[in-house]
Amino acid sequence: MPRFKLVFFSPTASTQTILKHLFTKYPQHVGKIGQYEGCAFVTKGTGQFTPGDEANPAIGTRGELEFVEEHRVEVVVNDNGDNNEIKNAISELKTVHPYEEVAYDVYRLEDF
Template sequence: MTTLYKLCFYVPVSHVETVKAAVFDAGAGRIGDYDRCSFQVLGQGQFRPLDGSNPYLGSQGQVETVEEYRVEMICQADCLEPAVRALHDAHPYEEPAIDLWQLAPLPV
């Protein structure tokens, strides 16, 4: 049985489809006989760029809020590294927020 992970990331509304497409193209989002599977919910992100940062949005030292999607999808272990690399390459932020959980097998 393949080890599965849940990949979760936050991305501004303007880039959600581009980033999802890149991660899907790298192999994430496959569940059985379905692909490009994900869940997303709109919310508000907050951050403050510090000295040395190169922010896509906002200015150093100023708190910025932005509408972002939280996107979740399943990722098999063999495509995890390419999917995270694709996410970083397609994401506009210098430091995208990414969560990753290893999933336990479902009892069937």
């Protein structure tokens, strides 16, 4: 079964809401490692961005550099082999996340 690591960045106040939503929506696929559920690694940092002229920022002002306390969140996504679960998880992340543009990375994991 293919596995992926989904990494995303969220404002600290939104992280647990996002994770709970993903874990509830996809309990067999997101954050499940062996017999453990709701697994995630969360680290705190500072994100920065400047919203463009046509942006509709949830935080900040167009044209002004913004610094936000954010979490880097890492979760495993177990897939059935068709990549639908990782695609569904990303789609759901985008619906529940407060940002207009969600910053995320996907890594395919290998077993050794």
